[in-house]
Amino acid sequence: MHVSESRIRVRYAETDQMGVVYYANYFVWMEIARVDYCRSVGLIYQQMEAEDGVLLAVAEAHCRYRLPALYDQEVSVRTWLSDAHSRLIRFSYEMHVDGRTLAEGETKHIFCNREMRPMRLPQKYHALLGIER
C-alpha cells in the first residue's frame, strides 16, 4: 500500500475565535493531501482535469477530530487509497502534529466529465491508482 505524506503549515486565516483551526479547513488539507498523493504516483490532477476533462467530484467526506490544531503548527497528513475502481475512489487520511493524531478523514469520489456526469476513469490512469481490470 502506497502512503504519501504532505506537510501543511497552519495559516492564521484558518483559525477561528476559539483559537484553533476551524473545522471545515481540515477538508481543504485533505484536498491538498490527495493531490499530493496523486502526484506521488505520477497522476497530475491538474492535467487530468485540463486535458482529459476528468473531474474528481466529491461524493462523501468525513472527519473525526481528535485534538485541535493550532496556528503555525506543521501538520503532516498521511494519505492512501482505501478503495479504487474505475468509477469511484476512496482516500483515507491521518493528520498528525509532532506524532500526535489530530484527526482522521475519508473522502469518496466519483469521476465526472465537464458536465458533472459520472464517467469511467480513462484506462491510461488505472495502473497509477492500482485499479484492476
Add this chain to the structure above:
Amino acid sequence: MHVSESRIRVRYAETDQMGVVYYANYFVWMEIARVDYCRSVGLIYQQMEAEDGVLLAVAEAHCRYRLPALYDQEVSVRTWLSDAHSRLIRFSYEMHVDGRTLAEGETKHIFCNREMRPMRLPQKYHALLGIER
C-alpha cells in the same frame, strides 16, 4: 422534533474552478444552520461562549453530496438535533435547492470549556436542547 430552516445564498467565493461550490464550504453552511437552530430554540451560541465559556467543539463531521450547488443559488438547510446529551450533541442537516436535495450532513459536538477540555453543558441550557436529566 423541532426543525429549523436556514437560507443561504451561494457566494462567488464559495465556488471553485469546477464551476460548483467547493466541498468544504458545505460545512460552513452547516455551522450557520446549527447556530440558526440554536437561536430558534432560544439558545444564543455567542452568549453561551462569551458568558459561560462553553464552546461547542466539533468531534465529527460528515457530508454526503448529491448534486452540485451553483453560484447565486439559494440553498435551504433543514436542521434538527438527532441526539442530545449533557456531554455531546449531534445535528443532522438536509440541504436543498428548489426542492432538490443537494446534500445531507451530520456533525457531532462535545461541550468544552475555554481550555478545550470536555465539560457538561450547564443545566440551564438543557431544556432548550431537549436534554433530559
Add this chain to the structure above:
Amino acid sequence: MHVSESRIRVRYAETDQMGVVYYANYFVWMEIARVDYCRSVGLIYQQMEAEDGVLLAVAEAHCRYRLPALYDQEVSVRTWLSDAHSRLIRFSYEMHVDGRTLAEGETKHIFCNREMRPMRLPQKYHALLGIER
C-alpha cells in the same frame, strides 16, 4: 447616485484567533455587496457571465479598517459606483455595524472575456451602469 445596501451576518468561519473577522473576508463581503448592487440596477451578474461571457475581473482592491467586526454581528454594506466606463468600473463600499463605520473599501474591475482578455462591456448593459457613450 444610486446606493445599494446589503446585510451580511458575520459567520464563525470568518473569525480568526484574534477574536475578530479575518481581514481578507471584507473583500468577500464587497463581492456580495457589488453583486447586490448589480442586481439592484437590473444587471444579473451570473447571467452576464453565463450568457454573454463577460467576466468582471478585479484589477485593484483596497480596504481601510476602522473597527473590528465580531461574530454574529449584522454588517450593512452600502455600495455605489464611483466610476464607470465601457472598459472598467469602480465600486466604493462603506461597511457599518449599528451605525458605526467598520471599514471602507474600493474595487476596480475590468471587463474580460472567458479567456480573461479585456473587452468592452456590451452596449446593452451600459444604461444599467450609467455608462455614457
Add this chain to the structure above:
Amino acid sequence: MHVSESRIRVRYAETDQMGVVYYANYFVWMEIARVDYCRSVGLIYQQMEAEDGVLLAVAEAHCRYRLPALYDQEVSVRTWLSDAHSRLIRFSYEMHVDGRTLAEGETKHIFCNREMRPMRLPQKYHALLGIER
C-alpha cells in the same frame, strides 16, 4: 533592505468558477508572507501574540492584480518592510509566477493589545524590525 521570499502552492480551494484564484485569497498569501518575513528577521509572530499580547491589527490592505493565478502554480512572494515605527508598520509584497508579476500588495498594521487597543511595540522587538528610537 531585507527582503524575504515565500513560496505558496495554489490550492484548489482558492480558485473560483472563473478558473483563477479568487481575489481575496491574495490577502491570505500576504499574511503568510509577512509571518515568514517576521520569522526571517527573528520575530516569531505567534510568540509575540501569545507571550506579549501584541497583535498586529490590519489597518489597511491593498492589492493590484496584474495576471490571474492558476491552480497548482507555485507563487513566490517577495516581502519587505516599507515603513516601520513603534506604532505602525507597513509591508510591501510582490507576487510572481515563473518570473512574471502576478500582483503587488501593501498592508499597513498597528500594534494592539488583546483588547484591540493601539499600543507601542515593546522595545525588545524594535531592532528586529529596524525601528529606530
